Amino acid sequence: xxxxxxxxxxxxxxxxxxxxxxxxxxxxxxxxxxxxxxxxxxxxxxxxxxxxxxxxxxxxxxxxxxxxxxxxxxxxxxxxxxxxxxxxxxxxxxxxxxxxxxxxxxxxxxxxxxxxxxxxxxxxxxxxxxxxxxxxxxxxx
Amino acid sequence: xxxxxxxxxxxxxxxxxxxxxxxxxxxxxxxxxxxxxxxxxxxxxxxxxxxxxxxxxxxxxxxxxxxxxxxxxxxx
Numbered sequence: 001x002x003x004x005x006x007x008x009x010x011x012x013x014x015x016x017x018x019x020x021x022x023x024x025x026x027x028x029x030x031x032x033x034x035x036x037x038x039x040x041x042x043x044x045x046x047x048x049x050x051x052x053x054x055x056x057x058x059x060x061x062x063x064x065x066x067x068x069x070x071x072x073x074x075x076x077x078x079x080x081x082x083x084x085x086x087x088x089x090x091x092x093x094x095x096x097x098x099x100x101x102x103x104x105x106x107x108x109x110x111x112x113x114x115x116x117x118x119x120x121x122x123x124x125x126x127x128x129x130x131x132x133x134x135x136x137x138x139x140x141x
Numbered sequence: 142x143x144x145x146x147x148x149x150x151x152x153x154x155x156x157x158x159x160x161x162x163x164x165x166x167x168x169x170x171x172x173x174x175x176x177x178x179x180x181x182x183x184x185x186x187x188x189x190x191x192x193x194x195x196x197x198x199x200x201x202x203x204x205x206x207x208x209x210x211x212x213x214x215x216x217x
Contacts (some may be wrong), residue, residue: 027192062205100210109191
């Protein structure tokens, strides 16, 4: 099917590309179907989690691998149950704020995905990770 | 912020209709019981902050903008 996206124009996707949020993205409860979009030149460190139903709902997400610190959030059994399996991918919602230099990622509430069935959740982890963790270097005054 | 001490089993009444009770204390975790009318929503602080953060996160970042930025980062 063809969907309209906010940052990638109109694109063709198939059912198997669709990620279904079994537990909603907080604040965006009505939107449960998304696709992950990547830009070839940007690579796979950053993706765009695009709502299938609403073009304007699109989250820039970052792979925790880009962080200089370790990221080992514990995933509760209840979450694995909801996803009907193990978490195969973790993405962090990125907020660009005023400018990309000051971008932060939400390490406290990651997006977890089970690629086997496309089920996903946004969870709030027990660990004391920051909701706003700077991605790029020092604060620019 | 109003700060009060309560023992297990004791409670607070907010606005005459919301009751917050200390149900249990175990290590550094406190179990709270909340009785409130249906129209009153009760959320963990982190959840509210996440909603706020998510709402800010939906502003557009075009691939081209991110691309240029990352390239500039690499050359620094």
